Amino acid sequence: MSNYFYDMIPAAEMAQLHYIPTVPAFLDWITTQWAERPALSDTVNTYSYAQMSERIACRRTLLQDLGLQKGDHVAIFDKNSVDAVESFLAVTSAGMVAVMLPAQLPAPAVIGCCAKFRAKALVVRDEFKQAVQGAPCPLISASELAQTPTPAAVVDKEEPAAIFFTGGTTGAPKGAVLPHRALMRGAFNGCFAPGSQLFGHVTIGFLPLTHVFGLIAGTLGKLMVGALWYSAEDMKATIGKLPVIRPTVLVLVPGLVEVLVGLTKMYGPQFLGGRLKTIISGAANVPPKLMEEFKQFNISVLAGYGMTEGANLTSGNADTDTRPTSVGKIYPEQEVKLVDGEIWFRGDNVFLGYYGDPEQTAATLTEDGWLKTGDLGRFDEDGFLYIVGRIKNIIVLPSGENISPESIEEPFYQYPAVRDCLVKEDVSGGQGVLAIEILPRPEAVDGKTPEEVEAYFKQVVEEVNATLPSTHRVAKFSIRKEDFKRTGSLKVSRNQN
Numbered sequence: 140m141s142n143y144f145y146d147m148i149p150a151a152e153m154a155q156l157h158y159i160p161t162v163p164a165f166l167d168w169i170t171t172q173w174a175e176r177p178a179l180s181d182t183v184n185t186y187s188y189a190q191m192s193e194r195i196a197c198r199r200t201l202l203q204d205l206g207l208q209k210g211d212h213v214a215i216f217d218k219n220s221v222d223a224v225e226s227f228l229a230v231t232s233a234g235m236v237a238v239m240l241p242a243q244l245p246a247p248a249v250i251g252c253c254a255k256f257r258a259k260a261l262v263v264r265d266e267f268k269q270a271v272q273g274a275p276c277p278l279i280s281a282s283e284l285a286q287t288p289t290p291a292a293v294v295d296k297e298e299p300a301a302i303f304f305t306g307g308t309t310g311a312p313k314g315a316v317l318p319h320r321a322l323m324r325g326a327f328n329g330c331f332a333p334g335s336q337l338f339g340h341v342t343i344g345f346l347p348l349t350h351v352f353g354l355i356a357g358t359l360g361k362l363m364v365g366a367l368w369y370s371a372e373d374m375k376a377t378i379g380k381l382p383v384i385r386p387t388v389l390v391l392v393p394g395l396v397e398v399l400v401g402l403t404k405m406y407g408p409q410f411l412g413g414r415l416k417t418i419i420s421g422a423a424n425v426p427p428k429l430m431e432e433f434k435q436f437n438i439s440v441l442a443g444y445g446m447t448e449g450a451n452l453t454s455g456n457a458d459t460d461t462r463p464t465s466v467g468k469i470y471p472e473q474e475v476k477l478v479d480g481e482i483w484f485r486g487d488n489v490f491l492g493y494y495g496d497p498e499q500t501a502a503t504l505t506e507d508g509w510l511k512t513g514d515l516g517r518f519d520e521d522g523f524l525y526i527v528g529r530i531k532n533i534i535v536l537p538s539g540e541n542i543s544p545e546s547i548e549e550p551f552y553q554y555p556a557v558r559d560c561l562v563k564e565d566v567s568g569g570q571g572v573l574a575i576e577i578l579p580r581p582e583a584v585d586g587k588t589p590e591e592v593e594a595y596f597k598q599v600v601e602e603v604n605a606t607l608p609s610t611h612r613v614a615k616f617s618i619r620k621e622d623f624k625r626t627g628s629l630k631v632s633r634n635q636n
Contacts, residue, residue: 143468144331152337158327160296161319162231173365179221181370196288198229209234214258216240218372219344222281226262234292237301239349243609246270296320305447314494315447324487325450328470329360340366340387351451352422357390385412392422392539400432408436422539427463450488465523482516483509537571540610550603556583572614
């Protein structure tokens with residue numbers, strides 16, 4: 140067996156790894172393979188793979204006690220905790236569908252999502268429980284374990300396993316439904332990096348488990364190779380523990396890579412613990428500058444490409460030294476083609492569709508299974524993929540968040556004083572942020588001083604921000620005195636240059 144990815148790993152190790160198409164089978168396999176190894180830790184409590192499996196089975200009992208059935212939706216609202224990982228694996232191994240709710244969602248939005256996605260139960264962090272008492276379903280404490288275990292369900296790889304929020308390829312945030320085969324194909328792809336993978340890796344779950352990159356590449360892929368996964372419930376506090384945890388591999392977005400570069404320069408390479416060899420970075424373009432910065436510490440920053448609808452891992456680049464701007468080669472068992480420059484692919488990693496949205500599903504997924512990414516790409520003569528642009532208007536911040544500008548503009552139009560507005564990416568303090576330009580209605584500003592107008596729209600921005608997740612909030616605003624440049628249909632043009 141020869142392949143760009145298979146050849147990265149020693150042959151003896153590669154012989155032990157294989158694609159496992161369902162979560163229950165995955166849990167059985169890793170429990171058998173790595174039973175006594177440490178699996179999950181919050182730095183206070185550490186659980187072996189066997190203990191983790193038993194705890195997951197006891198969490199399945201809580202679901203069964205509520206009378207839940209295969210196929211039911213169960214929402215999970217927690218931080219990046221050991222409880223959250225086990226809850227996700229309990230729900231999916233019970234044959235139910237995990238609806239992953241970002242920890243920064245306001246309580247009313249959580250309650251609304253439970254209704255929209257027809258959740259039959261909400262697994263919630265204890266500190267969040269009071270705020271979501273109005274949820275239209277029973278609450279399960281994320282810290283609770285039943286006294287007895289319940290066996291995993293028998294599931295088919297085509298059955299839905301999880302729903303993740305995404306900006307998609309067509310605009311407003313949607314719920315992407317991933318089947319078992321997609322989760323597990325992504326986890327298998329997440330195993331690949333140069334060198335030994337099966338003996339003693341340590342990682343930290345910095346990326347949100349509500350983001351497929353954090354859950355699939357950063358968590359499931361690492362459990363598949365028997366790694367020890369540390370939780371990061373408090374990002375700042377966990378970064379401070381790097382010298383103690385001493386990770387060997389990290390899965391990060393470019394914004395976090397840049398933070399670690401700065402801290403390493405400030406405190407020296409010992410700040411990272413002395414064992415870190417590989418950083419896998421994605422969810423946004425990885426600046427070659429970051430790769431160069433870490434070379435001096437003998438740490439490789441590897442890049443890749445993917446999207447929520449494709450279980451995140453479509454391509455990976457282990458040759459960033461020679462091709463720093465490429466997102467790498469296509470992972471095994473996928474078909475890829477360019478259609479008018481747009482990247483299309485299909486395979487086990489492709490999603491089932493957007494929940495409750497057949498129109499958007501049809502716009503993204505062809506009848507014969509091709510996923511239209513909305514991204515423009517090219518291949519070089521050696522088969523390395525390069526992303527050259529995006530068809531749609533999605534804004535990708537350095538944090539890796541995919542932002543639909545239209546979804547943020549919409550609530551501003553609820554204010555009569557707003558004639559038109561435009562959300563775009565800007566820079567504040569050297570970081571990419573969201574900014575909005577507002578064109579007021581003349582009658583709303585007539586007779587008012589500039590200071591009064593600015594104060595009013597500042598309040599509008601604050602009110603809208605209060606309804607949005609922290610990652611989607613507007614950091615800068617300006618008030619236009621002239622009309623926007625417009626398209627032929629008189630819509631605001633997104634290209635105002």
